Amino acid sequence: MDVSETQANGNGNAIRADKVSRHYQMGGATIRAVHEISLEVRAGEFLALLGASGSGKSTLLNLIAGLDRPTSGAILAQGRDLAGMTSEDLAKHRNRTIGIVFQSFQLLPRMTLEENVELPLRLAEVPRAERPGRVREALDRVGLAARVKHRPSELSGGEQQRAAIARALVNQPMILLADEPTGNLDSKTGDEIMHLIAGIHRPASGAGRTVIMVTHERALAEQYADRIVTLSDGAIAREERLR
Amino acid sequence: MKLGDLTELAARNLREAILRNSLTTLGIAVGVASLVALLSLGVGLQQLVNRSVARAGLFDTVSVRPRQNTPFGQPGGGRRNPRDAASDLVPPRVLDDAARKEIAALPNVLEVNPEERFTAEARLEPNTQLVMVAGMPPSSQNSGTLDGLMGSFFSGPDAEEVIVQGDMAKRLLNEGQPPASLLGKEITLRFAQRQALPPPSQQAASDPPNQAVGPDEEAMGFSIVPSEKNFRVIGVTPSSDSGGGPVGFNNAGIYLPLAVAEKLQVVQQSDLREMSRSGAADGVRYAALNVRASSPAAVAAIESSIAQMGFTSFSLIDVTRNLRTFFAIFDLFLGIFGSLALAVASLGIINTLVMAILERRREIGVLKALGAADRDVRQLFFAEAGVMGLAGGIFGVALGWAIGRAIQFATAVYLRRQGMNSPNIWSVPLWLVLGAVAFAVVVSLVSGIYPASRAAKLDPVEALRYE
Numbered sequence: 001m002d003v004s005e006t007q008a009n010g011n012g013n014a015i016r017a018d019k020v021s022r023h024y025q026m027g028g029a030t031i032r033a034v035h036e037i038s039l040e041v042r043a044g045e046f047l048a049l050l051g052a053s054g055s056g057k058s059t060l061l062n063l064i065a066g067l068d069r070p071t072s073g074a075i076l077a078q079g080r081d082l083a084g085m086t087s088e089d090l091a092k093h094r095n096r097t098i099g100i101v102f103q104s105f106q107l108l109p110r111m112t113l114e115e116n117v118e119l120p121l122r123l124a125e126v127p128r129a130e131r132p133g134r135v136r137e138a139l140d141r142v143g144l145a146a147r148v149k150h151r152p153s154e155l156s157g158g159e160q161q162r163a164a165i166a167r168a169l170v171n172q173p174m175i176l177l178a179d180e181p182t183g184n185l186d187s188k189t190g191d192e193i194m195h196l197i198a199g200i201h202r203p204a205s206g207a208g209r210t211v212i213m214v215t216h217e218r219a220l221a222e223q224y225a226d227r228i229v230t231l232s233d234g235a236i237a238r239e240e241r242l243r
Numbered sequence: 244m245k246l247g248d249l250t251e252l253a254a255r256n257l258r259e260a261i262l263r264n265s266l267t268t269l270g271i272a273v274g275v276a277s278l279v280a281l282l283s284l285g286v287g288l289q290q291l292v293n294r295s296v297a298r299a300g301l302f303d304t305v306s307v308r309p310r311q312n313t314p315f316g317q318p319g320g321g322r323r324n325p326r327d328a329a330s331d332l333v334p335p336r337v338l339d340d341a342a343r344k345e346i347a348a349l350p351n352v353l354e355v356n357p358e359e360r361f362t363a364e365a366r367l368e369p370n371t372q373l374v375m376v377a378g379m380p381p382s383s384q385n386s387g388t389l390d391g392l393m394g395s396f397f398s399g400p401d402a403e404e405v406i407v408q409g410d411m412a413k414r415l416l417n418e419g420q421p422p423a424s425l426l427g428k429e430i431t432l433r434f435a436q437r438q439a440l441p442p443p444s445q446q447a448a449s450d451p452p453n454q455a456v457g458p459d460e461e462a463m464g465f466s467i468v469p470s471e472k473n474f475r476v477i478g479v480t481p482s483s484d485s486g487g488g489p490v491g492f493n494n495a496g497i498y499l500p501l502a503v504a505e506k507l508q509v510v511q512q513s514d515l516r517e518m519s520r521s522g523a524a525d526g527v528r529y530a531a532l533n534v535r536a537s538s539p540a541a542v543a544a545i546e547s548s549i550a551q552m553g554f555t556s557f558s559l560i561d562v563t564r565n566l567r568t569f570f571a572i573f574d575l576f577l578g579i580f581g582s583l584a585l586a587v588a589s590l591g592i593i594n595t596l597v598m599a600i601l602e603r604r605r606e607i608g609v610l611k612a613l614g615a616a617d618r619d620v621r622q623l624f625f626a627e628a629g630v631m632g633l634a635g636g637i638f639g640v641a642l643g644w645a646i647g648r649a650i651q652f653a654t655a656v657y658l659r660r661q662g663m664n665s666p667n668i669w670s671v672p673l674w675l676v677l678g679a680v681a682f683a684v685v686v687s688l689v690s691g692i693y694p695a696s697r698a699a700k701l702d703p704v705e706a707l708r709y710e
Binding site for chain 1: 244245247248252255259605606608609610611612613614615616617618619702703704707
């Protein structure tokens, strides 16, 4: 079965943003972090959101993730409007529909890798007996099967990011959101992580995933993404289809 | 999130800040301990009083008197039992053998004994004392009335033996002699005895009677003569200043076996009344009967039945209701004072959890990013408060138990040094253990409401940015 068929809504879109705005009030001023952005991400597509710092790319990613709510407009994830969801439904969306990878890994330092990766399964109330197999499988996929009992502080940056990817994938979400996944890594390790994400997008076998990646490195975006959307001052400045 | 996962995560989080959380838990434990220690003493004192009253038969004994024979000021006379109002419509009856059998046949009545009490002079050369003497039924041996008895109970129902109350023993003995030294000695009782007069036809022909006579002859009249009899002291009860000694309806200085007391034919107060009221009745007439019920709960029904028969009854059940009210209020105040420490501890929980929110702000953001709902975060903080409450409650009960034991021990040592008995004034019933732990958990959960809702409301984007 084609990847796009499994993750798309009726129009073949994994994500659709319709005139989405996110404004903040700061004192008397209104900050337009995102302003009336309309965007469609097709199922199975690798989209890179490119832009300078403060361009609104991370805010847009947070809106797609359901971590934040738009001031106006609609965001449809697999056909369901996130703006109309209750906070419980948004939590389920974050737990099951998407997986998030952060620039600073965001692993819980007091937990081992195994426990960190198990967290989304706990929140999804996956039966206890099922969890160890799924955790091991996710860690195996990112090459950390031998480090399950290690704490994040005992791992390199690249290993921590790989563990974060394993955590993002353990609930088998259809969409992977990555916010500057290589921002805290050296270029060699960054390449390794990007190879890993590319492999998740289009695996050698089995279903792939929609990937939306925020980055400020054009070269990285050009190398891996199907399409680049450049943001500037909270709005789309340019769209380029590469593949 | 499932309860098991929630508890596991909560326990893990608590372990991470072990010192701070242990101190908070200790605060709860101290609060619970003060509550348990105070209430255990309140409960212990209440049980002590209940035991003493129950042992003395005050709860399960009903005193029955003929209605018309009850003078003002006697139990059942001036103090009218409300149940007697119902008996006003029933004609008064004589308290005779038939009535005794009828009462004995009532449900839940264990035994019916005549009340034998009289004033006598007790003599142990060179000392003499006026003393109230009472007949004691064999059942008193096991009723707990004679707890702390030195010596033994009567060897048989007809044994010419006496048990002497500790204070009376001291008065009969020379100064400095311990009450127990009275054991085995013979004392003489001098009392007023009924002696039946012979029928008028024989009166002129025979000498005045000099023997005790049976009740059948009383219809013909009796004379009152002084009489003496020796008894061996078989037992001595603890003296009242050591907290012992029997109390109750038959409280007296010297006790005889009931059957022996009956055979003495001692003049009773009621004899004169009976003489003046009617000389035509047959058989034994009792001044009063003591009815022992199978349990205090059965006393009210027995009293009603007795009132319906035309007699006056009296028990202490109604009086002791006030005692129970007093202890309920006493325990309430102890509980309030004990809870104050727990209230202070609850502030500690709030402080600890608010600190935890600040420290774990980023962690809360990560949990939310991974799919934790506000409810999950709230429940996690609740679970942490609950675990601290549970641990503090369990530890507090143990601590309170130890404090109660220490107070009991110190009290016992003090009372023994004062030459008094050391009763158990401390008790930790199961309801107190479970109640204290549950109370600690509830107080902790209530304290967790504010921090938990504050954590749940955290904006995940802001929380993830927090360094």
